[in-house]
Amino acid sequence: MEIEIATIGGYEEVGRQMTAVRAGDDVVIFDMGLNLSKVLIHDNVQTEKMHSLDLIDMGAIPDDRVMSDIEGDVQAIVPTHGHLDHIGALSKLAHRYDAPIVATPFTIELVKQEINDENKFVVENDLQKMEGGETMEIGNGLELEFVHVTHSIIDAINPVLHTPEGAIVYGLDKRMDHTPVIEDPIDMKRFREIGREGEGVLAYIEDCTNANKKGRTPSESVARRHLQDVMTSIEDYDGGIVATTFSSHISRVSSLVEFAQDIGRTPLLLGRSMEKYSGTAERLGFVDFPDEVGMFGHRKSVDRTFKRIMNEGKENFLPIVTGHQGEPRAMLTRMGRGETPYQLDDGDKVIFSARVIPEPTNEGQRYQSENLLRMQGARIYDEIHVSGHLCQEGHYTMLDALQPKHVIPAHQNMKGYSGYVDLCQNQGYELGRDIHVTHNGNVISLVE
Numbered sequence: 001m002e003i004e005i006a007t008i009g010g011y012e013e014v015g016r017q018m019t020a021v022r023a024g025d026d027v028v029i030f031d032m033g034l035n036l037s038k039v040l041i042h043d044n045v046q047t048e049k050m051h052s053l054d055l056i057d058m059g060a061i062p063d064d065r066v067m068s069d070i071e072g073d074v075q076a077i078v079p080t081h082g083h084l085d086h087i088g089a090l091s092k093l094a095h096r097y098d099a100p101i102v103a104t105p106f107t108i109e110l111v112k113q114e115i116n117d118e119n120k121f122v123v124e125n126d127l128q129k130m131e132g133g134e135t136m137e138i139g140n141g142l143e144l145e146f147v148h149v150t151h152s153i154i155d156a157i158n159p160v161l162h163t164p165e166g167a168i169v170y171g172l173d174k175r176m177d178h179t180p181v182i183e184d185p186i187d188m189k190r191f192r193e194i195g196r197e198g199e200g201v202l203a204y205i206e207d208c209t210n211a212n213k214k215g216r217t218p219s220e221s222v223a224r225r226h227l228q229d230v231m232t233s234i235e236d237y238d239g240g241i242v243a244t245t246f247s248s249h250i251s252r253v254s255s256l257v258e259f260a261q262d263i264g265r266t267p268l269l270l271g272r273s274m275e276k277y278s279g280t281a282e283r284l285g286f287v288d289f290p291d292e293v294g295m296f297g298h299r300k301s302v303d304r305t306f307k308r309i310m311n312e313g314k315e316n317f318l319p320i321v322t323g324h325q326g327e328p329r330a331m332l333t334r335m336g337r338g339e340t341p342y343q344l345d346d347g348d349k350v351i352f353s354a355r356v357i358p359e360p361t362n363e364g365q366r367y368q369s370e371n372l373l374r375m376q377g378a379r380i381y382d383e384i385h386v387s388g389h390l391c392q393e394g395h396y397t398m399l400d401a402l403q404p405k406h407v408i409p410a411h412q413n414m415k416g417y418s419g420y421v422d423l424c425q426n427q428g429y430e431l432g433r434d435i436h437v438t439h440n441g442n443v444i445s446l447v448e
């Protein structure tokens with residue numbers, strides 16, 4: 001059976017992921033993501049109203065025109081998890097393919113919201129739920145399997161396409177967490193089985209975000225312990241404490257909620273995306289927040305809540321807000337600019353349970369936001385966080401578990417791939433023979 005892999009987007013950058021695998025006459029697409037930094041760099045761009053071709057020209061979504069060179073029928077579009085760099089282009093591209101979108105329940109729910117917010121295209125692809133650990137028949141003699149993985153968002157999977165020539169494992173995005181906070185550990189047992197059964201693994205596409213970092217990515221339980229230590233240390237502070245983190249990071253948000261209560265404060269989730277992700281997770285039963293937790297998305301209701309906090313005393317609350325990257329319109333940035341009723345006083349604490357995404361736009365915005373907070377007397381706790389992506393030791397473990405014939409580094413640029421190429425070479429792989437460093441819009445033929 002002929003096997004080829006089209007590396008469509010996210011092979012020269014972190015963002016706008018899209019990969020297509022053709023096995024015989026059947027094609028499966030993994031991810032259709034958005035490169036948000038290409039959107040944010042322009043003032044007031046409203047992607048909901050924009051045409052795909054304009055977004056492709058901006059470098060914001062994958063250029064899927066290479067799909068016309070792929071001779072097969074698309075049988076499924078499979079987003080791996082709910083981060084925008086993996087689902088953010090579905091509303092712009094999925095309608096061009098006559099195929100269902102297959103994903104885990106939490107991811108499907110977020111995809112549904114993306115599609116509903118879309119103003120330019122009508123996306124009517126079937127939405128099919130499949131859980132980690134489940135499989136489905138696909139096309140002619142193929143099987144799609146979801147292996148549960150751990151990442152900085154819940155309900156993430158690595159999809160595996162089983163073909164007569166061996167398995168294609170799509171490894172974006174994950175870290176190897178054996179003690180995650182609110183869900184099951186990564187299913188390493190299944191990866192090891194896949195590496196040893198049938199024809200083994202023909203190709204492994206790997207998340208190289210942290211491939212230049214030595215050692216091991218810590219577990220989410222380490223970030224949780226760090227957060228607990230910080231919050232307990234300020235338990236007796238009788239002024240304002242404000243926290244921020246990735247809205248989609250449900251495990252972290254739930255730890256913040258828990259520790260807020262431990263130190264006698266009512267947790268309040270404030271900001272549009274805080275309400276969106278936490279509300280969805282609670283509705284689907286992934287978390288069960290205590291009744292006193294308030295969630296407010298719209299600016300007016302957030303400002304009303306800030307007024308209530310000022311009336312009843314800042315020492316009774318922990319606002320958990322958007323703005324960990326200094327995004328200009330997020331709540332924390334508005335607080336820094338003094339645009340909300342919440343007033344920061346000398347010595348108030350601001351906890352960033354996040355790391356700045358190392359990219360000039362983010363770094364600049366975060367610098368500005370932090371300075372505005374400091375000018376009002378705020379004291380900053382930074383980097384109470386662990387990454388959601390494998391470092392080098394995790395990559396070694398995956399190679400050992402899967403023993404793939406071919407490896408394809410992804411989710412980085414050329415510089416970012418170097419660490420992964422090095423460690424693969426240490427394991428006997430050879431650049432150009434079975435390590436395929438590729439670029440956007442390329443087609444790799446594995447079996448002719």
Ligand SMILES: [Zn+2]
Pocket residue numbers: 081083151173
């Ligand atoms: Zn991700």
